[in-house]
Amino acid sequence: MNENIIDDLYCPACHDRLECTITKKESGEIKEGILTCKKCRNDYPIKNFIPRFVKEDNYASSFGFEWNKHSRTQIDKFNNTGISADRFYSQTNWSQNLKGQKILEAGCGAGRFTQIALETGADVYSFDLSSAVEACFDNNGPAKNLHIFRASIYELPFRKEYFDKIFCFGVLQHTPDVRKSFFSLVQYLKPGGEIVVDVYKKSLRNYFQSKCFLRPFTKRIGSTRLYYILSETVPVLLPMSNGLKRIPLFGRHLSSIIPIVNYKNVLPINDKDLPDWAILDTFDMLTPQYDSPQTLKTLKRWFMEAGLTNVQVLNMGFLVGKGTKETNQEKVK
Numbered sequence: 001m002n003e004n005i006i007d008d009l010y011c012p013a014c015h016d017r018l019e020c021t022i023t024k025k026e027s028g029e030i031k032e033g034i035l036t037c038k039k040c041r042n043d044y045p046i047k048n049f050i051p052r053f054v055k056e057d058n059y060a061s062s063f064g065f066e067w068n069k070h071s072r073t074q075i076d077k078f079n080n081t082g083i084s085a086d087r088f089y090s091q092t093n094w095s096q097n098l099k100g101q102k103i104l105e106a107g108c109g110a111g112r113f114t115q116i117a118l119e120t121g122a123d124v125y126s127f128d129l130s131s132a133v134e135a136c137f138d139n140n141g142p143a144k145n146l147h148i149f150r151a152s153i154y155e156l157p158f159r160k161e162y163f164d165k166i167f168c169f170g171v172l173q174h175t176p177d178v179r180k181s182f183f184s185l186v187q188y189l190k191p192g193g194e195i196v197v198d199v200y201k202k203s204l205r206n207y208f209q210s211k212c213f214l215r216p217f218t219k220r221i222g223s224t225r226l227y228y229i230l231s232e233t234v235p236v237l238l239p240m241s242n243g244l245k246r247i248p249l250f251g252r253h254l255s256s257i258i259p260i261v262n263y264k265n266v267l268p269i270n271d272k273d274l275p276d277w278a279i280l281d282t283f284d285m286l287t288p289q290y291d292s293p294q295t296l297k298t299l300k301r302w303f304m305e306a307g308l309t310n311v312q313v314l315n316m317g318f319l320v321g322k323g324t325k326e327t328n329q330e331k332v333k
Contacts, residue, residue, distance in 0.1 A: 001030040011037035012155035053151040062287040064130030065223040067110040070280040071135035074112040084112040092196045098122035101164040107171030111136035127151045166195040173200045174288045186306045191327040198320045202293035210259035211285045218286040234279045
């Protein structure tokens, strides 16, 4: 943890200032220590460079398991693709030079988008509820413009209107209250700042997807056991899915009968890495405690209710919403 941000941290419970007791430093960063709130007497440990504002065990535990198992699978600099960068810039339309700005990444996972945000030169504040923060730090830290912390989307350790930009990809639908999660993020956005989120699209097709039938059972299986089952079965099912995909006209629909995630001819992933991606995202599909797709109309309404301007809600296979927070001058008008 960078010592320079201590004065910017607030207690997520009572929103009072935090004081830091440093017990170990390494490479100019705080490796071990305690953040203390004098008002409510809460202590928050800093372990392995990461401040931790939540308990270890929570509803996102399966995500921590998967991102530490597949810590490098989706990271562009390790898989030699531009998949994450292409998605980041196509969804945000942000400049590749954001030096001097503060970006909040909500739900960093193993850090696939953290890498891209860091390359803009911005100060990137990445958090996750799960132990995935360990993988994110291993993949992207230490870096002077990176601040990783473990926290809840509902209780962030910063003052309101702190960030120039906020993005949240692949996360909102997996929170207990999607609307509350969205509005929680908006309050940390500066006037004139931009927020971009995505969320699964709700449609009639959702009810016929294999995960709708399997998740009631698979989410009750322990992560270790389910992962073992998938690591054995997915490599067997993948060639079957590929074979169905080759059938003219109806191949894509027929392949969906096989209950796995298959990116063949969808993403530029080589055949060697395809099973790794398939196991990871099949596990990701079957384990979340919460999975709540939204309609385009609902997401757009939330942006309007939040008082955001320049609102765009796009269907990109999933829904992507963008908006800008009004400045004080705009509010006066």
